[in-house]
Amino acid sequence: xxxxxxxxxxxxxxxxxxxxxxxxxxxxxxxxxxxxxxxxxxxxxxxxxxxxxxxxxxxxxxxxxxxxxxxxxxxxxxxxxxxxxxxxxxxxxxxxxxxxxxxxxxxxxxxxxxxxxxxxxxxxxxxxxxxxxxxxxxxxxxxxxxxxxxxxxxxxxxxxxxxxxxxxxxxxxxxxxxxxxxxxxxxxxxxxxxxxxxxxxxxxxxxxxxxxxxxxxxxxxxxxxxxxxxxxxxxxxxxxxxxxxxxxxxxxxxxxxxxxxxxxxxxxxxxxxxxxxxxxxxxxxx
Amino acid sequence: xxxxxxxxxxxxxxxxxxxxxxxxxxxxxxxxxxxxxxxxxxxxxxxxxxxxxxxxxxxxxxxxxxxxxxxxxxxxxxxxxxxxxxxxxxxxxxxxxxxxxxxxxxxxxxxxxxxxxxxxx
Numbered sequence: 001x002x003x004x005x006x007x008x009x010x011x012x013x014x015x016x017x018x019x020x021x022x023x024x025x026x027x028x029x030x031x032x033x034x035x036x037x038x039x040x041x042x043x044x045x046x047x048x049x050x051x052x053x054x055x056x057x058x059x060x061x062x063x064x065x066x067x068x069x070x071x072x073x074x075x076x077x078x079x080x081x082x083x084x085x086x087x088x089x090x091x092x093x094x095x096x097x098x099x100x101x102x103x104x105x106x107x108x109x110x111x112x113x114x115x116x117x118x119x120x121x122x123x124x125x126x127x128x129x130x131x132x133x134x135x136x137x138x139x140x141x142x143x144x145x146x147x148x149x150x151x152x153x154x155x156x157x158x159x160x161x162x163x164x165x166x167x168x169x170x171x172x173x174x175x176x177x178x179x180x181x182x183x184x185x186x187x188x189x190x191x192x193x194x195x196x197x198x199x200x201x202x203x204x205x206x207x208x209x210x211x212x213x214x215x216x217x218x219x220x221x222x223x224x225x226x227x228x229x230x231x232x233x234x235x236x237x238x239x240x241x242x243x244x245x246x247x248x249x250x251x252x253x254x255x256x257x258x259x260x261x262x263x264x265x266x267x268x269x270x271x272x273x274x275x276x277x278x279x280x281x282x283x284x285x286x
Numbered sequence: 287x288x289x290x291x292x293x294x295x296x297x298x299x300x301x302x303x304x305x306x307x308x309x310x311x312x313x314x315x316x317x318x319x320x321x322x323x324x325x326x327x328x329x330x331x332x333x334x335x336x337x338x339x340x341x342x343x344x345x346x347x348x349x350x351x352x353x354x355x356x357x358x359x360x361x362x363x364x365x366x367x368x369x370x371x372x373x374x375x376x377x378x379x380x381x382x383x384x385x386x387x388x389x390x391x392x393x394x395x396x397x398x399x400x401x402x403x404x405x406x407x
Contacts, residue, residue: 061364065297066290066407067328086300086367090374154363156406197352197362198402199394202387241362241402270384 004175005183006048007279009219009252010041012057012133012189013272018092030269037267037276038137044263044278045138048185052101053139053146054108054171054255056188056248057130058153062087063122069155070120072167074112075127075148076105082127082135093129093136101145104178108147111174117167130248134189151251153190153244161231164247165224168254172281175255186255190248192216194272195240206272207240215246216275219253220264227253249275256281289359289407291325291337295347296364298324300371310372313348353393359403366390 019028020035062084064070082096112119127148135142149171152158159167175184192215193208200207218227227250236243256279263278299305299320308316321344326333339347346354352369356362370386377386 061297061361062301066293084301085303086371089303090367090370154361156404195391197356197364197366197390199391199396199398201366201391202384203391237402241405 002175002178002180002182002184004172004186004255004281005050006045006185007252007256007281008041008045008134008138008185008187009249009256009275009277010134010137010187010189011191011249011272011274011276012130012137013269013274014087014091014093014129014133015271016133017094017136021092028270030267034267034269034274037265037274041263041265041276041278042138042140045185045187048280049183050144050185051182052104052184053144054104054149054175054184054186055131055134055146056149056151056186056251057128057134058190058245058248059128059150060130060154062128063126064150066155069152070150071152071159072117073120073122073125073150074105074109075100075125075146075150076102076109076121077123077125078102080125080127080146080148082132084126084128087129087132091129093132096127096132096135096142098127098135098142099145101147104180104184105147107178108149108171108174111177112170115170115173117170130189134187138187151248153247154242156233158233158244158247160233161247161250162228164251165228165254168251169257171251172255172257186252188248188252188255190252191243191245192273192275193239194242194245196242198241200240202271204270205268208238208243209268209273211239211243212266212273212275215249216264216266216277219249219275219277220261222253222256222258222260224250224253224258249277252277253279288337288339288343289361289405291339292343292347292355292358292360293364294325294337295320296360296368300364300368306368306371313350317344317347352390356394356397357403359405361405
């Protein structure tokens with residue numbers, strides 16, 4: 001009966017760290033506003049006083065490749081190194097070591113299997129920027145044990161949006177059932193519309209600003225019906241070839257439930273729009 | 287055609303600074319080296335013999351031809367990160383931040399409004 005302290009669904013923009021730590025004269029014009037918004041968002045996690053973080057992301061071909069790419073995977077290690085050589089090279093993201101929470105990892109894996117989610121697992125997992133970016137933005141001290149969960153948003157055929165929602169619902173039940181008084185927060189990162197390696201990449205905004213605004217509205221109102229009516233694997237591809245990362249935000253809403261978000265913010269940036277949502281399913285002060 | 291093998295090339299090279307350097311300096315001889323020594327490796331001991339490049343794939347890799355690779359359905363993430371590693375910095379110094387990423391996009395402009403070649407294998 002672990003208390004679910006907060007659920008955070010955030011985009012991850014791997015350039016945030018470099019953009020906000022560069023000398024001021026080299027920063028992009030939105031850097032100060034970006035930093036302000038991120039620090040305000042961080043406060044939504046801090047005030048939930050979490051003891052453990054369940055982190056949701058997706059490996060960007062750092063540890064996993066097409067010879068063996070899991071649909072869903074859970075880390076079960078006592079510790080996790082983070083940040084690969086090519087992420088340091090491209091984004092300037094520092095290295096981290098995060099503590100794991102083996103007990104919750106074991107419990108989560110076993111209960112997910114019971115509920116029909118046949119997860120892969122890893123006892124030697126190195127974390128990539130899909131998890132380290134939200135650590136940098138929401139918990140830069142990196143001082144809490146994590147349970148990392150990876151999803152496949154890259155290698156077709158992908159699980160469906162409905163499956164991501166159902167997985168979120170299952171994770172919620174498991175957190176609620178976990179026999180502990182530790183406060184658990186779930187923090188997951190994904191994308192709104194996004195293009196990588198295609199003609200709409202690195203534009204002045206995301207590739208589909210109209211989708212982005214609708215997506216934020218659906219998430220902030222807990223409107224899973226509208227998402228499942230409007231969002232398919234094909235429709236996401238039309239919004240930008242890497243838009244499928246939106247499904248990790250659907251998963252996070254699944255952990256919260258079909259309820260209004262308690263905190264919603266966004267920022268229109270080059271390349272992609274940022275979105276920051278937080279739910280307190282048991283109330284902000286519970 | 288072996289999209290898998292093209293992706294394996296990009297995956298193995300992007301993650302290794304020494305291989306990246308060789309691919310940048312002499313793509314033709316490096317691609318041959320890769321096909322003989324790296325592509326077939328399953329691990330340090332085991333090899334597989336089932337994959338090979340088509341001539342078009344080999345040419346696209348030798349020519350750093352990210353447009354052809356996109357059109358063959360090579361994975362967009364691997365292609366972006368690999369070619370940014372090869373060209374991002376020198377373009378940024380010459381033409382400003384993200385100029386190579388913009389050039390990459392512009393060269394694929396003829397795909398706007400169309401369904402892209404699938405990356406599915």
